[in-house]
Every structure is written in structure tokens, then in C-alpha cells.
Amino acid sequence: MLEFLHPGPDSTRELIETLAEAEARELIAPESRLMLEGVLHMAELSAGDVMVAAPRMDLLDIEAPYEELLGLVIDTGHSRFPVFEGGRDNIIGILLAKDLLKIQRAPELNLRALLRPAVFVPESKGLNELLRDFRSNRNHLAIVIDEFGNTAGLITIEDVLEEIVGEIEDEFDDKDGESSIYTLADGSQRVAGDTAIAAVNQAFTVQLPEQDFDTIGGLVAHEHGRVPRRGEAVEVGGLKFAVMLTRGGAVRWFKVTRAPVAQDKS
Secondary structure, three states, X not given: OHHHHOOOOOOHHHHHHHHHHHHHOOOOOHHHHHHHHHHHHHOOOEHHHHOEEHHHOOOEEOOOXXXXXXXXXXXXXXXXXXXXXXXXXXXXXEEEHHXXXXXXXXXXXXXXXXXXXXXXXXXXXXXXXXXXXXXXHOOOEEEEEOOOOOEEEEEEHHHHHHHHHOOOOOOOOOOOOOOOEEEOOOOOEEEEOOOEHHHHHHHHOOOOOOOOOOEHHHHHHHHHOOOOOOOOEEEEOOEEEEEEEEEOOEEEEEEEEEOOOOOOOO
């Protein structure tokens, strides 16, 4: 009888609408509604939906000199790195950045001895199940493989949690009005997706159109026909925008370089 008089939601969409009504009636806080919606949304996602694609993975070569490895660790700022031997598809372990510093004090240490076991998961693995695995195994990073056993990308516990709570700020995020355009060690620029187009024009001395879009992410998505995914690159106005990170259906960071000038063969 109660179900007849007050029927509950029969679908995820109806449940989300119910949460919105509960927020409007001040039964739950806006932050709580967003987190609950994130949980519902996460249940529909797999590792392949959230992973960093293989071409965009920052990997360490087990045979590389120590100084080269240290330079890459400093430039990227990650705390964990997949390590490969021979080819990028041959992941042999995970190296923690803090473990690499041990070699500085004890050069006789073998880098292989510092590697942690790599965890491999299929692209189809659900984020709910993956989060349980991260918690139970105390792993923070997993290598995602495709149906043929090849490396498709990687995913971290932060990637999964951000589907629920939104972006987790770290030392690389904007704070207190700091610039959203940063110079990387290789001379390229890291540009936030919500950077004003006027700021990009000024930084790169270009003339991207400002009248129709407020942010560079909006302009790039328009030129591409959709929001580009991690691992994709779009050329606009003489600049190449490579997607470094996406969050919530939008680009969080681009790596921006000058697009190569086409050679005139005439």
C-alpha cells in the first residue's frame, strides 16, 4: 500500500531526480547530492572509461641512467611510475618516486630490487569493484589491459575517487589565483582547460577567437567537434593542444606546443 501511494524511483534517472528534490527541500546538502550522484554515475563506468590512455602514460625505462629517471620524475611530479623493459608494453613493476631517492644515497642499490609488483586489470572492470580492490590490496595504481593483453592505459585510486567527490586538488592545481599556464621542463606549456582565451593569446602571441567562447577548453572542444579525450591532440590557430587530464567531462589540463609548420612542396 505504501509503495502504491508513494512509489519509489524505478530508474537511475528517477533516483537522481529524487535526490534533486531532496536537496530543494533541504533534506540533504548540495555536496551530499553531488557525491551520491557521483556514486550512481561511477557504478556505470569501467576502468577503460577513466584510465589515462597508453600513449599519455609516463613510464620509466629500467635501463635508463639514474639522472634521466630522476629528471622525468621531477618533471611529471607523479608519486608512482610503471617501469618497462625492452618495450612500453612490457611493464615489469611499479616504482615509487621516494624509492628512487634511495639510490642517491646508496648507488650500489639495484633499481629492480626497488620495484613493487604491478597490478593488471581489464578495461571492462567496473570502478566499484576496482575501488574495492584498491582498498583491500592497498594499491594506488593499476595497469589497464585490453582484450588482447596489451597495455591500454593506467588508472589510479585518485581517478576513481574523483568520479565521486569531484576533482581532488594537489600541488599542480591552481591555488589562490595563481596562473593557469605553466612552463614545463621541455619548453612546452601546461594550460588549464578553464583558462581564458585572452590569456592564451597573450602567452603564445596568437589570435584565437575570443567572441564565442570564454575558455580555451570550450574553443578546443568546438573545433574538435566534442570534448577530446586523454591521449588526443587538437590543432587550433597554430597551437597543438594535447589532453593531459580530464575531469567531469571536461579537459582539466592541456599540454600546448607550437603546431609544426607544413612544408610547401610546390
